Amino acid sequence: MKFGGSSISNGEKIKNVSHIVRNYYDNGKNEIVLVVSALSGVTDSLISVAKDLINDFLDKTGAKNNKFYKKDIIDDFIQKTKNRHISAIKDAISDEDIQKSVIDKEEDILQELNEVLLGISYIGELTLRSLDYIMSFGERMSAPIVSASLKSIGINSASYTGGEAGLITDDKFGSARPLSVSYELIKSNIEPFLKEGIPVITGFIGKNKKGIITTLGRDGSDYTASIVGAAIDSDEIWIFTDVDGIMTSDPDLVPDAQMIPVLSYLEAMELSYFGASVIHPRTLEPAMSKNICVRIKNTFNPSKPGTAIVRAFEKSNKVVKAISCIKEVALISVIGASMIGTPGVAAKVFSALAKEDINVIMISQGSSEANISFVVKESQINDGVLALHNEFDLGTLKD
Numbered sequence: 001m002k003f004g005g006s007s008i009s010n011g012e013k014i015k016n017v018s019h020i021v022r023n024y025y026d027n028g029k030n031e032i033v034l035v036v037s038a039l040s041g042v043t044d045s046l047i048s049v050a051k052d053l054i055n056d057f058l059d060k061t062g063a064k065n066n067k068f069y070k071k072d073i074i075d076d077f078i079q080k081t082k083n084r085h086i087s088a089i090k091d092a093i094s095d096e097d098i099q100k101s102v103i104d105k106e107e108d109i110l111q112e113l114n115e116v117l118l119g120i121s122y123i124g125e126l127t128l129r130s131l132d133y134i135m136s137f138g139e140r141m142s143a144p145i146v147s148a149s150l151k152s153i154g155i156n157s158a159s160y161t162g163g164e165a166g167l168i169t170d171d172k173f174g175s176a177r178p179l180s181v182s183y184e185l186i187k188s189n190i191e192p193f194l195k196e197g198i199p200v201i202t203g204f205i206g207k208n209k210k211g212i213i214t215t216l217g218r219d220g221s222d223y224t225a226s227i228v229g230a231a232i233d234s235d236e237i238w239i240f241t242d243v244d245g246i247m248t249s250d251p252d253l254v255p256d257a258q259m260i261p262v263l264s265y266l267e268a269m270e271l272s273y274f275g276a277s278v279i280h281p282r283t284l285e286p287a288m289s290k291n292i293c294v295r296i297k298n299t300f301n302p303s304k305p306g307t308a309i310v311r312a313f314e315k316s317n318k319v320v321k322a323i324s325c326i327k328e329v330a331l332i333s334v335i336g337a338s339m340i341g342t343p344g345v346a347a348k349v350f351s352a353l354a355k356e357d358i359n360v361i362m363i364s365q366g367s368s369e370a371n372i373s374f375v376v377k378e379s380q381i382n383d384g385v386l387a388l389h390n391e392f393d394l395g396t397l398k399d
């Protein structure tokens with residue numbers, strides 16, 4: 001079971017999660033592994049403070065005055081982060097001994113974070129590798145709290161970082177992929193504990209072969225859950241979020257959107273790549289390899305069955321099962337009678353775009369051959385049009 005940041009954004013919600021888990025655990029009749037995100041907004045705040053710290057700050061006289069300003073920023077950030085996590089602990093956990101031991105652990109983690117932030121502020125650069133290290137603190141702080149909250153309601157539990165659980169990745173900081181050894185390692189590290197209690201694993205983070213922390217990309221906790229589920233051959237992988245499941249369209253745009261009870265892996269993948277941001281797009285790969293059902297459920301409405309994502313493709317008499325949308329895109333149409341029967345026009349169009357590093361999201365060409373339309377990010381439209389003007393020698397481009 002994976003719980004996202006909005007499901008554990010404060011102590012009350014963490015308490016709610018531990019009660020949901022206790023129900024399903026049923027005194028050990030079901031074996032459960034938890035994967036958790038950071039408390040909501042924490043990853044964003046870590047990224048933004050790290051970015052702030054590599055800027056130059058000027059004092060009133062216009063001179064660079066990095067050290068003092070940066071130290072203030074760090075102290076302020078650490079204090080706020082500490083307050084947020086400590087109050088979550090106090091609200092989620094009533095047992096004082098358990099409270100104290102998790103507070104001690106959080107203080108050590110925060111001390112390390114303080115030093116890391118100081119380090120990058122002195123160096124003044126933020127590599128993908130150091131950003132991964134910094135982002136990892138969100139989950140490293142949340143998992144011990146969720147684990148302690150289970151203990152405080154009588155369930156044995158232990159927390160693991162992704163690396164401790166056995167999630168070993170390649171070196172692609174910021175969007176790392178698990179190495180295949182991870183599956184055996186996770187199985188041997190986690191399975192024995194399942195007989196004793198509930199392991200709580202940090203989502204999103206792993207480590208490379210050298211032991212350096214990596215992340216799986218934003219929203220990567222879903223992906224962790226699926227990797228762990230596949231590693232231990234779980235019966236199902238449940239992704240708890242704050243909606244009832246995958247819907248026929250975005251309910252903010254379409255008020256009468258409906259829940260979809262069952263989707264195939266391929267349909268769900270198409271939807272997640274297409275901007276229905278319910279799950280991380282790679283989540284389904286590990287589950288698919290073992291034919292495990294992935295269920296999307298609502299933390300705030302856990303009795304609802306949610307959406308089950310399975311291999312079998314169920315034909316719908318509605319023809320279209322769901323519509324999702326990507327925003328901030330633009331359509332470019334290349335139109336002209338001279339394109340008809342002229343080989344190589346498409347090759348020229350797309351290589352001109354590729355040279356300018358413009359990614360094409362969707363392509364269509366009419367069978368008349370007199371037009372090619374394609375979709376690019378809105379932010380790339382001017383560069384795209386300019387590239388085509390130059391390629392086809394269409395003269396000066398007006399605003």
Ligand code: ASP
Nearest residue numbers: 037043204218219220221
């Ligand atoms: N905490 C990470 C993020 O905000 C990973 C996750 O929540 O899945 O992207």
Ligand code: MG
Nearest residue numbers: 004219278279
């Ligand atoms: Mg998410």
